[in-house]
Amino acid sequence: MTSHxxxxxxGPEPGPGAGPRPGPGxxxxxxxxxxxxxAVAAGATVPLLATGGIxxxxxxxxxxDGRTLTPTPYCDDGDDLTPDQMEGPYFKPNSPLRTSxxxxxxxxxxxxxxxxxxxxxxxxxxxxxxxxxxxDVNGDYDMAGFTFRGHxxxxxxxxxxxxxxxxxxYPGRTRHIHVKAQAPGEPVLTTQLxxxxxxxxxxxxxxxxxxxxNVRGAGNGKEGTFDFVLDVDGGTGPTDPPTDPPTDPPGxxxxxxxxxxxxxxxxxxxxxxxxxQAHSAMTGWEPPNVPALWQRES
Numbered sequence: 001m002t003s004h005x006x007x008x009x010x011g012p013e014p015g016p017g018a019g020p021r022p023g024p025g026x027x028x029x030x031x032x033x034x035x036x037x038x039a040v041a042a043g044a045t046v047p048l049l050a051t052g053g054i055x056x057x058x059x060x061x062x063x064x065d066g067r068t069l070t071p072t073p074y075c076d077d078g079d080d081l082t083p084d085q086m087e088g089p090y091f092k093p094n095s096p097l098r099t100s101x102x103x104x105x106x107x108x109x110x111x112x113x114x115x116x117x118x119x120x121x122x123x124x125x126x127x128x129x130x131x132x133x134x135x136d137v138n139g140d141y142d143m144a145g146f147t148f149r150g151h152x153x154x155x156x157x158x159x160x161x162x163x164x165x166x167x168x169x170y171p172g173r174t175r176h177i178h179v180k181a182q183a184p185g186e187p188v189l190t191t192q193l194x195x196x197x198x199x200x201x202x203x204x205x206x207x208x209x210x211x212x213x214n215v216r217g218a219g220n221g222k223e224g225t226f227d228f229v230l231d232v233d234g235g236t237g238p239t240d241p242p243t244d245p246p247t248d249p250p251g252x253x254x255x256x257x258x259x260x261x262x263x264x265x266x267x268x269x270x271x272x273x274x275x276x277q278a279h280s281a282m283t284g285w286e287p288p289n290v291p292a293l294w295q296r297e298s
Contacts, residue, residue, distance in 0.1 A: 081120060082228045083210050085192045088178065090141040094262040095131055095149040097278050100163035108137035108165030110221030113193070113213065116158045117181065118227060123234020124158025127284065129292055131180040131277075132162055139170030151277055166195070166222060174200035174207055185289035186232045193226055256283045265297070272298040 102110070117128045131151040135141050142148060148167075154160050167175055175195045182188045194201065194212050201207050213224040252268035257280065260266075264275040266287065273287035273294040287294035 080229070081231050082181075082189060082191060083208055084189055085206060085208065085211070087180075087190050090143065091133060091178065091180075092143070092146070092149060093276050094146075095133065095151045095277060096146055097152065098150040099152045099161060101132070101134075101148050101150050102163055102165060106165060108168075111164050111166050111224060112161060112218070112221070113164065113177070113224040113226065114159070114161040115225050115227045117154050117160065117183075118158065118229045119183075119232045119234030120229060121234050124154075125183050125230065125232070125234055126154055126156045126158055127184050127282065128154040128158070128160075128228075128230070129180070129182045129184075129290070130154065130160055130162075131292070132164070132177060133179075134164065134167040134177045135170060137165060137168045139168035153279075169200065172204075174198045174204040180292065181228050181230060182290070182292045183230055183232045184284040186230065188292055189228070189230055193224070195224070254281065254287055256281050256285075260293075266294075271296055 102108075117125045117130070119125050129151060130153070133141070133149045136148055148164065150162075152160060152162070164177070167177060169175060175198050177193045178190075179193060180188050180190050192206075192208075192211060194207060194209075195215055196212050201209075211226075213226045215222055215224045217223075252266065252270070254266040254268040254273070259278075259280045260275045261278045262275055266273050266275070268287045271288070274297055275293065276295055277293050279285070279293055285293060287296070
């Protein structure tokens with residue numbers, strides 16, 4: 001474990017002093033989330049968390065002063081997407097593919113973060129790359145290895161789950177978890193997740209209440225939930241009639257279904273690419289479509 005001083009920082013994360021960013025606006029009208037909650041009450045089938053809670057994870061979250069937060073982001077009107085935030089100086093590419101960042105002996109308060117990733121039309125998104133990184137219990141980032149770093153992909157229902165610990169504090173910041181989210185072939189969203197009730201939320205200059213997780217106690221640990229809404233259209237299901245497959249495949253050495261490791265090199269469409277993160281390839285994740293996985297070399 002090293003301290004949180006990177007070899008090539010992009011600039012320090014802001015410290016206290018400027019006050020928090022403005023919070024969300026006033027309550028809005030009926031959203032699709034409201035309708036989905038009503039559907040649950042009526043017994044309709046919608047995505048549920050493993051704990052039995054509705055996938056709209058942040059609907060029950062509360063701010064540090066006890067006020068119920070506006071359920072955000074709304075994914076039905078296209079203008080309340082998950083906000084982006086600065087990457088900070090501690091990101092590293094090539095994180096391991098894994099859903100757990102801890103082992104049985106890892107110190108700290110156990111934390112499970114789960115939820116769903118939606119498109120702006122409220123359709124769950126499968127195959128979304130989620131790359132997480134955070135500080136350890138002492139507030140340090142591992143810049144030499146990949147402790148408390150890992151990426152995963154949402155499943156067929158758009159769900160994800162991460163096992164980690166509650167991150168420690170360090171000067172200038174409140175508690176937070178970094179994440180990059182990228183649907184196949186779409187731009188990368190870089191953002192951060194926050195914890196309700198933290199005293200430093202009011203002094204962290206980039207804290208955004210729209211990024212608060214819904215957190216509760218669970219045995220000797222905590223459970224956090226959050227739903228991402230990306231600026232992409234969700235799946236619309238099969239077409240009628242089905243779309244014809246392409247007649248002229250681009251060719252190259254890249255192959256769907258192959259397990260690639262960081263550093264592997266492939267060709268696709270007459271270009272050369274280097275693998276940035278280990279993953280199993282699938283249709284839709286061709287190198288030019290997923291810059292988080294492949295770096296073009298020629």
